Amino acid sequence: MKVLFRNVKELVDLATSENKLISELMIEQEMLVTRRSREEIMKQMDTNLTVMEDAVEKGLKGVQSTSGLTGGDAVLLQNYMKKGNTLSGTLLIDAVSKAVATNEVNAAMGTICATPTAGSAGVVPGTLFAVQNQLNPTREQMIRYLFTSGAFGFVVANNASISGAAGGCQAEVGSAAAMAAAAIVEMAGGSPQQSSEAFAITMKNMLGLVCDPVAGLVEVPCVKRNAMGAANALVAADMALAGVTSRIPCDEVIDAMFKIGQTMPTALKETAQGGLAATPTGRALAERIFGADFVKGV
Amino acid sequence: MKFKSVFDIIGPVMIGPSSSHTAGAARIGLVTRELFGRQPKWAKIYLYGSFAETYKGHGTDIAIIGGLLGFDTFDERIKTSFELAKEAGMTYEFIPESGHTEHPNTTRIVIGDDDGQMELIGISIGGGKVEISELNGFPLRLSGNHSAILVVHDDMPGSIAKVATCLAEQNINIGHMEVSRKEQGQMALMVIEVDEPIDDHVLKEIAMLPYITQVTKIAE
Numbered sequence: 001m002k003v004l005f006r007n008v009k010e011l012v013d014l015a016t017s018e019n020k021l022i023s024e025l026m027i028e029q030e031m032l033v034t035r036r037s038r039e040e041i042m043k044q045m046d047t048n049l050t051v052m053e054d055a056v057e058k059g060l061k062g063v064q065s066t067s068g069l070t071g072g073d074a075v076l077l078q079n080y081m082k083k084g085n086t087l088s089g090t091l092l093i094d095a096v097s098k099a100v101a102t103n104e105v106n107a108a109m110g111t112i113c114a115t116p117t118a119g120s121a122g123v124v125p126g127t128l129f130a131v132q133n134q135l136n137p138t139r140e141q142m143i144r145y146l147f148t149s150g151a152f153g154f155v156v157a158n159n160a161s162i163s164g165a166a167g168g169c170q171a172e173v174g175s176a177a178a179m180a181a182a183a184i185v186e187m188a189g190g191s192p193q194q195s196s197e198a199f200a201i202t203m204k205n206m207l208g209l210v211c212d213p214v215a216g217l218v219e220v221p222c223v224k225r226n227a228m229g230a231a232n233a234l235v236a237a238d239m240a241l242a243g244v245t246s247r248i249p250c251d252e253v254i255d256a257m258f259k260i261g262q263t264m265p266t267a268l269k270e271t272a273q274g275g276l277a278a279t280p281t282g283r284a285l286a287e288r289i290f291g292a293d294f295v296k297g298v
Numbered sequence: 299m300k301f302k303s304v305f306d307i308i309g310p311v312m313i314g315p316s317s318s319h320t321a322g323a324a325r326i327g328l329v330t331r332e333l334f335g336r337q338p339k340w341a342k343i344y345l346y347g348s349f350a351e352t353y354k355g356h357g358t359d360i361a362i363i364g365g366l367l368g369f370d371t372f373d374e375r376i377k378t379s380f381e382l383a384k385e386a387g388m389t390y391e392f393i394p395e396s397g398h399t400e401h402p403n404t405t406r407i408v409i410g411d412d413d414g415q416m417e418l419i420g421i422s423i424g425g426g427k428v429e430i431s432e433l434n435g436f437p438l439r440l441s442g443n444h445s446a447i448l449v450v451h452d453d454m455p456g457s458i459a460k461v462a463t464c465l466a467e468q469n470i471n472i473g474h475m476e477v478s479r480k481e482q483g484q485m486a487l488m489v490i491e492v493d494e495p496i497d498d499h500v501l502k503e504i505a506m507l508p509y510i511t512q513v514t515k516i517a518e
Binding site: 273 | 300302303304305306309310311313314315317318319320347348351352353354355356374376377403423425426494495
């Protein structure tokens with residue numbers, strides 16, 4: 001398969017030499033690979049954006065999962081934010097609440113758009129709809145945000161992993177947060193190189209994050225990990241826009257993530273056998289939800 | 299490259315909670331259903347690795363049944379698939395296995411009705427994408443890098459040529475192809491990896507050819 005870029009270096013080099021946005025290269029590659037028109041591709045992403053908007057709207061009204069483990073935190077955060085006294089800033093708490101909203105809807109078996117997975121679906125839309133208020137992007141720029149995220153996610157998925165079962169949470173929320181950081185930078189007017197720095201800085205701070213869902217549900221700690229993924233992405237984007245760079249190149253960080261995932265014990269890769277799932281409270285919750293037989297298996 | 303499209307990353311649009319354990323599971327169920335070609339009366343679903351450990355929590359069971367009922371990943375009917383299976387007259391059984399598999403999210407699905415049965419091994423590789431590694435005991439050596447067409451057919455002279463001609467007429471290039479059969483003159487399987495995306499109308503044209511029993515596509 002002929003592609004325009006196979007790693008972040010190729011992506012950044014091409015964007016820089018041709019003076020194109022990363023989102024533009026992702027769109028062009030999609031046209032090349034799928035032989036579809038730009039209009040069709042933009043339209044499909046527009047549809048996905050609408051799914052994300054609907055999910056956030058639904059989550060901000062308040063939802064509850066069947067298990068009762070998650071739901072309602074997005075509402076708490078929005079109410080707190082609207083009082084205007086947040087310590088970490090309105091934009092950041094807005095992003096966090098919208099990431100949480102999306103994942104609460106996901107946990108309640110609502111409709112979401114995986115970015116790159118369902119368990120990590122909150123970070124990209126959460127950050128997008130928060131920076132939207134400050135940067136006032138056009139609809140096309142919002143769609144481009146998703147293509148920029150997708151370009152970096154494409155590299156991670158093909159060169160490492162985006163599966164919690166294969167690589168731990170670092171592969172899911174870690175990837176999502178890093179993808180979002182790169183997209184924030186492009187939307188804020190940063191260079192392709194700065195996008196890659198933001199990606200690397202975020203991913204470096206997500207390395208080693210295990211996948212240890214209580215009762216095997218995509219709820220605890222997944223919802224709050226999306227919250228922190230969004231916060232991580234925003235801070236890393238600001239760092240990159242300030243001119244901070246990563247000493248370890250982006251592609252090497254991705255490779256490190258992959259290798260850490262390979263050596264991570266199975267108990268910490270979406271099997272609900274270790275970490276928070278194996279705590280006394282984690283086990284008790286699992287027993288309450290599924291009964292003693294299920295927990296014995298765990 | 300396992301992931302070809304940006305919509306493998308920003309997508310799919312799906313019912314939560316897990317792309318690998320819910321959306322991927324639904325897709326494996328749907329591919330199984332499409333290959334069987336009709337509503338199965340019964341299903342035995344063996345689960346391995348992370349699927350076996352966490353299937354209840356992720357709704358993997360609900361999703362596979364939804365797929366077997368013909369629902370896609372974004373179909374809200376997945377949520378009530380157990381009740382809908384009852385209405386459709388399909389019984390099912392989930393069997394978590396302790397055996398080790400190469401990929402953590404693996405399932406072996408055996409379905410059937412009065413007219414026959416089918417067995418398939420499916421793997422959810424992340425982000426909602428799936429691979430099929432075995433069909434009715436035929437190992438499928440799919441690279442996962444290309445779109446693939448699976449054709450179940452009678453082992454008769456000319457059946458392969460007709461499918462190849464049909465693809466050529468659609469200007470679709472075959473990158474890799476394997477044919478296998480159980481016994482001479484019995485059920486056979488064509489696995490065709492192609493370079494181009496496969497439109498549904500191509501599948502319909504192949505399905506209308508003689509000796510063809512079922513057609514489906516995967517790994518697009």
